[in-house]
Amino acid sequence: MKFKWEKKYLHWGVTAFLVIVSSILFFLLLNRLDVVAGAIGFVLNLLMPFIIGLIIAYLLSPLVDWFENVCFGRLFLKVFHKEKRRAARTCALIITFLLAIALVSGLCVLVFPQLFESIEGIIGNLSTYFSRLEAWVLGFFEKNPDIAKIVQSQFDNITKSISNWATNDLLPQMTNLAGGLTSGVINMVNIVTNLIVGLVVSIYVLSSKEHFFAQTKKVAYAIFSIRTTNTLLRVTRRADRVFGKFVKGKLIEALIIGLLCFIGMSIFGMPFATLISVIIGITNIVPFFGPIIGAVFSCILILLVDPLTALYFTIFILILQQFDGNVIGPKILGDSTGLSSFWVIFSIMIFGGLFGLTGMIIGVPTFALIYSLIGEIVRERLKRNDMPSETFEYEKIDHITVQEEIVYREPEENAPDNSDSPEKKKEEEKGK
Numbered sequence: 001m002k003f004k005w006e007k008k009y010l011h012w013g014v015t016a017f018l019v020i021v022s023s024i025l026f027f028l029l030l031n032r033l034d035v036v037a038g039a040i041g042f043v044l045n046l047l048m049p050f051i052i053g054l055i056i057a058y059l060l061s062p063l064v065d066w067f068e069n070v071c072f073g074r075l076f077l078k079v080f081h082k083e084k085r086r087a088a089r090t091c092a093l094i095i096t097f098l099l100a101i102a103l104v105s106g107l108c109v110l111v112f113p114q115l116f117e118s119i120e121g122i123i124g125n126l127s128t129y130f131s132r133l134e135a136w137v138l139g140f141f142e143k144n145p146d147i148a149k150i151v152q153s154q155f156d157n158i159t160k161s162i163s164n165w166a167t168n169d170l171l172p173q174m175t176n177l178a179g180g181l182t183s184g185v186i187n188m189v190n191i192v193t194n195l196i197v198g199l200v201v202s203i204y205v206l207s208s209k210e211h212f213f214a215q216t217k218k219v220a221y222a223i224f225s226i227r228t229t230n231t232l233l234r235v236t237r238r239a240d241r242v243f244g245k246f247v248k249g250k251l252i253e254a255l256i257i258g259l260l261c262f263i264g265m266s267i268f269g270m271p272f273a274t275l276i277s278v279i280i281g282i283t284n285i286v287p288f289f290g291p292i293i294g295a296v297f298s299c300i301l302i303l304l305v306d307p308l309t310a311l312y313f314t315i316f317i318l319i320l321q322q323f324d325g326n327v328i329g330p331k332i333l334g335d336s337t338g339l340s341s342f343w344v345i346f347s348i349m350i351f352g353g354l355f356g357l358t359g360m361i362i363g364v365p366t367f368a369l370i371y372s373l374i375g376e377i378v379r380e381r382l383k384r385n386d387m388p389s390e391t392f393e394y395e396k397i398d399h400i401t402v403q404e405e406i407v408y409r410e411p412e413e414n415a416p417d418n419s420d421s422p423e424k425k426k427e428e429e430k431g432k
Helices: 007-031 033-080 085-124 126-140 145-175 177-207 209-223 226-268 273-283 289-305 307-332 341-384 391-395 422-431
Strands: 397-400 406-408
Touching: 033 085, 033 177, 033 226, 085 177, 177 209, 209 226, 226 273, 226 307, 226 341, 273 289, 273 307, 289 307, 289 341, 391 397
Parallel strands: none
Antiparallel strands: 397 406
């Protein structure tokens, strides 16, 4: 019997070969995760200037657009009686980067010296603060000598632990500081170099962002099908809306809260105003848990100086957080994520456990994007099967039969009469 060659045998062979190679690669990947992680870290380190540049460009893009379209676009249109887009873009870039550099420089000059001064004061007077706090606590429990004795023994243990840490850990680290100074200087030089290169990259990206986006779409349409590319573009635009509004809004909100905290603490004469305002502002970037962590840590700092002032600070920060949650946050962020409190906590816990602080910051918008995409897929499939797509409608549905007949639950005997509800009217209109 003569063997007859068919093209499908070649397809089967190539498929089998690819499956075997993929299985071997997957096995090696599981057994050499450290090598893979090292390779990914090496690539990210090489691309870090470009990553920083893209982040800077993404954050400054709305400001550049505003200067270009609102300020310089109209100015050039009135002066030259025609649009000078390139000149308007150049002027917008110059003003935006000058403002950004001035803001960062101002924060460094005004905040960092006071920040270091506050930290130095806390470290230098730590023993005094503990003694004062111990005396206040013991005076509070003087009517209960047994409790006072327990509290005093705990303070002695804390003081002994701090002394041992300073003697056994801190002093050797200070001794080895000279040895690590060279590597620290090298790391600082690398950070400064990445920032400078990142600024240059961001300028190029912002000056020709439409061209770069057009090139990306061109490559995507060349590689993928039209339907797949349109889906990718839709997801990208939705991610831009969610991430852009959330991240930029959170940064603005954190700056406002930090300034309000500094003004309030300065008016009431509370200690460590600069340091605590920076802590409150930075921790406010993390949703839900951030303000709580910042408030607790700041309250502990003030408690070392004056317990009564710590009580006043607690009241002040609670009022500030209520103002933030009910006025500032809704005005700036609005409903940028569309997630309930449960899903916000869920996303922070999951992404924070996987990626640390970065995951806690980007976890909410990332999960909001995933949540919205899954919701869109679910709604499309339900509409395709002629089934209700709104969640509240399933509260009344008991089950759906195989013949796609919707069976509603029987109302309870003491249940309120919903005959005039909007849902009931909608059902009656559908029946008609």
